Amino acid sequence: MSRERILPAFLCEFLNPSMPAILTLQNLTKSYSGRLVLSVPAVDIAPGIHWLKGQNGFGKTTLFKVIAGLLPYAGTVLLDGQFDLRRHPVAYRLRVNYGEAEPVYPEFLTGWELIHWVATAKQAPQHQVDALIDRFAVADFLKTPVGTYSSGMLKKVSIIMAFLGNPRLILLDEPLITLDQQATHLVAELIQTGREQGISFLLSSHQDFSLSGLPVESVWQVAQQTLTLVPHTV
Template sequence: MIAISNLVKKYGQQLILNIPSFQFNKGVYWIKGANGSGKTTLLKILAGLIPFEGSVSVEGVSQKQHPLSYRKLISWAEAEPLYPDFLTGKELLRLYQQIRNASDAEVNGLTRLFPINSYAGNKTATYSAGMLKKLSLTLSFIGGTRLILLDEPFITLDADACKILGAYISARHKENGTTFILSSHQDPRKFLDTCTTLSIQNQTLLP
C-alpha cells in the first residue's frame, strides 16, 4: 500500500528520520514514540507536505514523480487544526466536497458522525478545541481517499467522540479497505477493532 525507500529527513544538520525501507500493507496503524521522535514529521512526509530525501509511493504512485495523483489518494488531519477565523464549518465542508468531488449524501452522512451540524454554520473562530477537531476529522474523511493520516486524532475529543472515531476508523477500514495511520500518545487500541503498532526510535520506524 505504502512503500518507503531510503527516506532521510533532516532539519538543518539535525537528522530526524532515517528509514532505509518500510512497507505498509492495508491496515490501521498506530505510530508511537517519545516527544520529538519524529511522528508528525513522518506523517507530514507521507502527506506530501514537506521535502525529504528518498522515495515514498502509495499504491504504486510515486509522491515525487506524480505529486497530484499521489495527493488525491491521501487525506490528512493535523494535531491542532487551525482555519481562517472568518470561514464557517459549512464553507469548509463545501470546499472539501468540491475538491474531492464528493456527493451531498456522503458529506451529510459524515456531518452526522460526531455530529457537527449544530455548530457548522458558525465561524470557526467561535469553536472550542474539540469542536475544531471534530470538524477537521470530518473534513479528512470526505472523498473516499485510500490513505488517511491522523496526527493525534484523540486529543481534545470527549469520551463519546473517541468511541465514535474508533468505530468509524474500524468500520471504514473493514468496508472500504481504507488504510489509517495515526500517531497518538494515548493507546488507541481500546477504541479500534484491529491495529498494528509501530514505533519511531533512534530516528527510524520499527515494527
Template sequence: MNLTLNNICKKYGSHTVLEFDEWKINSGIYWLKGGNGTGKTTLFRIISGQTPFEGTVLLNEINLKKQPTNFRSKISYAEAEPQYPLFVTGKELLNFYAAIRKASQSDIDSLTDLFEMTAYLNQKIGDYSSGMLKKLSLICVFIGDVSLYILDEPLITIDTASADKLYRLIIEKSEQGKSFLISSHQEIDAAKLKVDGVFVIENKKVMIC
C-alpha cells in the same frame, strides 16, 4: 494498499529527524507510538506530501515526487493541531473539501450528524472550541474516497463518545478496504479498535514494536 518509503532522510537545518533505508506496510490499520519530538508528525507530513525530504515514497506504485497530484488524491491527512482560516464558517470549509474531493452532500451530512456538528456549521471557525475544531478536522479527513487515511493524534481534545464514534468509523472504512496510519500518545482501546501493526520511531528509524 501498499506504501513503501526508501532511503528517507529529513533534516531541519543540521538536525536529522528521520534517516532510514526502508519502511513498508500493506493494507490495514497501523499505530505509530512515541512521545513528542520523535518524528511522528514529520513522517506523516512526508507521506502526505506536506514537507520536502530526501528519498522515495510510493503508494500503490505511484511516486510522490513524480506524480504528486495523483499521489495526494489517494491520501487524506488530519493534523494533530488543525489550522484553518478563522474567518470562514465550518460549512464553507466543508463545501470546499466537498468540491475538491467530489463528495456528495449526503455524505457530508452523515459525518456532521455523526460528530454532532451540524448545529455549528454556520459559525466562524474562529469561534470554535478546541474540541469542535478537532471534530471538524475529522469530518474533513473522511470526506471523499481515498486509499489511505493519516490521523495524527486524533483522540486529543475529543470526548469519549466522539472517540467511540471515530473508532467505529475507522472500522467501517477498513471493512471497505481503506487503510489507516494513526499516531497517539494515548493507548488505543484494543477492545474497540484492533490494529494490524504497531510501530515506534527510535534512533530516527521506524521500528516494529
C-alpha cells in the same frame, strides 16, 4: 463472481499476499534547516490499521506531514505500489488524507467553508459530506467562524475532512484527543467501517490503542530518527 464482491476488502488483502504494501518508504530523509529528523532506509507498511508511537519530538508529526505531501523530503513515498508522491502528486493526494493532532485553520473561515473546500479538492460527493456532518451533529456551529470553536469542535471538523473523498490511506494524528466520549466512539466506528471498505489507517497516539477495541494490526515506532516495526500483542 469475483472474490472482491463476496469478501470484505481487508480479507481479500489478507488472503492475497501478493497485494502490494499500502505504503512504501525508501531512502526517506527529512531535515529541518540541515538538522536530520528522519531517516528511513526501507519500509513497507501492509494494508490495515497501524499504530504509530514515539516520544515527544521524535518525529511522528513530521512523518505524517511528509506522507501527506505537506513537507519537502528526499527519497521515495509510494502508495499502493503505484502512486509516487513526487511523480503522481494529484493522484497520490486524492488517495491519502490527513487529520492533524491540533488543527489550526484561518480563524475567519467557517467550518462549512473549510469542509466544502476540502470536499471539492478530494472530489467528495455531497451525500458523503452531509452524512459526516450529520453523524458528528455539527451542522449548527459550522456556520460560524472556526476562530470561535472549542478544541473539540475543531477536532470534529478536522476528522470529518480526513474522511472525505475516496482515500486509500488515512493518517490521523492523535485522533482521540479533545473529543467527547460519543465522538470518540464515532471515530472508532468510522475507522472500523473504513477498514472494512479497504481503507488503511496510520494512527498516532500516546495512549494505548489496544484499549480502543480497534483491530490494530501492527505497531510502529519513530525513534532514533527512523521508523521501525515493534513487537505487538493486541
